Amino acid sequence: MRARISELAKRLQSREISAVELTKAYIDAIEKLNPTLNAYVHLTFDTAQKAAEQADQMLKKGDAPLLCGIPMALKDNICTDGLTTTCCSKILKDFKPYYDATVWEKLKAHGAVLLGKTNMDEFAMGSTSETSCYGAPLNPRNTNYVTGGSSGGSAAAVCANLAVYSLGSDTGGSIRQPASFCGVVGLKPTYGAVSRYGLIAYGSSLDQIGPMTNSVKDAAIVFDAIKGGDRRDQTSVDYDYGSSLAESLDRDVKGMRIGVAEEFFDGINPEIKSKIEEAIKLIERNGAVIESIRLPALKSALPVYYIIACAEASSNLGRYDGIRYGYRTSSYASIEEMIVKTRSEGFGDEVKRRIMLGTYVLSSGYYDAYYKKACLIREEINREFDAVFEKCDVLVAPTAPNTAFPLNYKGASPVEIYLSDICTVPVNIAGVPAISVPCGEDAKGLPIGMQIIGKKFDEATVLQVAHFYEQSAGKVIGDYEGGAGI
């Protein structure tokens, strides 16, 4: 039975258990399981213990926030002052930022206890977390399979009870897809709802940080704590959500309009299709109205995503040249050569592929045909989503067209992997919020995730529908036995 934030908070606040004891339980579990699972790449046990002691002080005073003393993890692309942050890349080896990401500042103020930084695809580029320079994390549900990516370590940590919650980042599905592969909940907020200051950039107009948890309510609690405008991120929005989203999750779905677009179901695994349909029927039986809708622009979503994300990435990653931080090659004849060698030795293959694609689509002669065209189609996709949300409150779709891949799946070309992002990528392009919740297992026992997509800044409805489904559907996947037992 996996820990939930509110239950733990109650036990901490009633002093039934101390933050120090709770943290120790997680530290012991990590020491036991992480060598196999490889969910964490940097451990911060000293920091965690000190934070737990401080949390106990806060708890003693009474009136501590819900998240106070709760052990958690951060994806390794979120900057933590004085703590190693590498994006799981050789080129950021030993990099210690001297500033905190805004989300981490906020969570620290809530008394969060950081256990460590989690494994990920290098620079968040990938869908399996296998491009990590630290080797892939393993799916706790079946260690012959991948966790998904790029926030694979964050998903695995939460799934295996090695963290109560974690933060991931999502540019084309990197929170939602690993959440679905590992059978946990993952929320990608509206673009701009959470500050990107301190998130090491991949696709600047697509990236968002979000919670990965064991329940929808937990996702709401964490989102409440990290959301908000930030003067250090001009793209962030100080949206007035009114009250706490975690406290207003209960809502009757009667009369709600649920949009189902056939474009999301094109070519997906039939097992997945049937589980999603089952879930939709459940919601319908409770009074929701199912609307069949069309989103024809989705057909171009994948190349649009890759063009825009890689263009931005090729520019964002230009700064890794060994001069101010990170890895620097040891022998060279000129500074120009130093830079080329550092980058060629420091970056992995997938990162290089995406930098090259990004350079190509921005280069003179190709800019109009690729980058500009992709931006124009992006606007079209946005318009289609806007139109659809006039008729629907939320959309329901699969999170991924497949369940977890086997590890080291040979024969999958880069493009084949890109194609598996089909269900998640349109959401980032449109900048709307979406959550993935477990809704079943396939014949191999691997989790299946369902996506609930809402309109901009309507995380409230997305969370409400997800919460309703979670409560009504009951147990949809098997329990993970292991990890911190408290």
Place this chain on the structure above:
Amino acid sequence: MTISKTEIEKLAKLAKLSFSDEELERFTAEFDEIIAFADTINQSIEGGTEEIRNVSARMVSFDDLRPDEVASSLPNEKILSNVEGDNGFFSVERSKK
């Protein structure tokens, strides 16, 4: 369309990356496939016709821009904390064996 080796070398130069001959062989094939994949946008619907000015539709008004007030900079040791600085400077040896 097949991308030529010269074009890839040109891109690599811009991206400040270098590939061995064997890597270049393998890479060119993969890159071809990726470009063909990117090319599929040309089969799709027309987008709008305006110039793209910014990927986000939001605008900010002049009045909401950051006021010109000095915030304290960080101390030199922090700025250099991830390298071996030299008298307060970032330094790179111009060539090294």
Place this chain on the structure above:
Amino acid sequence: MNYEIVCGIETHVELATKTKIFCGCTTEFGGEPNTHCCPVCTGQPGSLPILNQKVVEYAIKAGLALNCKINTKSHMDRKNYVYPDLPKAYQISQYDEPLCEKGYIELDSGKRIGITRIHIEEDAGKLVHENGYTYIDYNRGGVPLIEIVSEPDISSAEEAKEYAEKLQLTMRYIGISDCKMQEGSMRCDVNLSLRKPGDSRFGVRTEIKNINSLSFIRKAVIAEAERQADILDAGGIIVQQTMRYDEGTNSVTPMRDKENSDDYRYFPDPDILRFSIDDEKVEEIRSSLPELPFDKLKRYVNVLGLPEATARLIFRYRKVAEFFEGALAEGASVKNTANLIVGTIFSNMDTEEEKELFTTRISAAQSAALVKLADEKKINIGVAQSTLQKMLESGKSVEEFIKPEDLVGISDEELESLCKEAIDANPKAVADVRSGKDKAINMLFGYIMKKTGGKADIRKAEALLRKLIGQ
């Protein structure tokens, strides 16, 4: 062979804002290396740029002062290239939606040099190469710049210098930059090509960088025009390249390639929102501009009647002009005020810098009080000059140095009443003057001189007497 010079100038001006363009670090000059820095201006992973409002305001001021159209919607683009002084491997600049466009600078001849565009961008850090190492200081990284691009309307070395001079003066006047070429707060790159007179096509052009003063601009244009003419005369072709001007040898030589003709892959910066400014705000900014320098010069000459040479000495420093106008506002005369400033006050100031700052220990009003005494002929010019010098050295007002007893000459009212007195006291002389015996007026002069101890202004007295007598 006679060739036509076709020349355009690209000027980078460092804006005198307090903070950098995308972060709150100070733009103060100097400082120990890497002490005016933060994650944003050193391109740390995860950092994000936040645009400075004053930078936009100053750029708009520049645009208005140069007669440009202001784009009320604008955005920033990334210019991607790799060089150690550029921490993010891209410079945030503006490519296809510059803040200001289509302005001009008018030369003395009346010819207008077009200004194509003005855009905002960030400066790079500083590199020092020594002992086999390259050292980098990012204090200057992120300092705001405007780039002002002229049309290729310049046709001579003199015009090039004049354009740059007028640009410099205007930018200083509106207070957005100190535009010191030697310090790098104003940098000019000259583009030059030649063509046969009457040919409408453009020849191949070269770009000359590293010009450190206004007079070197003129020399560089001459040197490069000569170099190109020699090549063309010999039947050769001009190679498009970047050149540098060498002051020592007064020659233009090819520069070693800093960057090859890179493809900059411009695209809109996704971290910076597109920004807009409304027309009322632009008008507000326009009305906050001081009188522009060349409008002022015209007014000094045409309306105030100052001789052009004197006018030029005063108008070119905004603070001097303000001081001058302040004295006039207190009733001081144009001619005397101008001469005392240019004569006495300037003799205490050796450098351009001092005249720019124009720190004096006395105010314009104090100056005016002195000048008026000279205007009224109560003191002569020599006394005025020496008193002014004493005032400048001590900071004390004129009353400290000139007591009522020292006043030479008498006031107009006094003179008038004396004249009336003289007329009343000498009726026969008055009658004689009226009947044509003009010499009789000397009696009246005598009376007045006796009464004033010889200090009266005879010409003024004569005019008054004749008026009162009725001739």
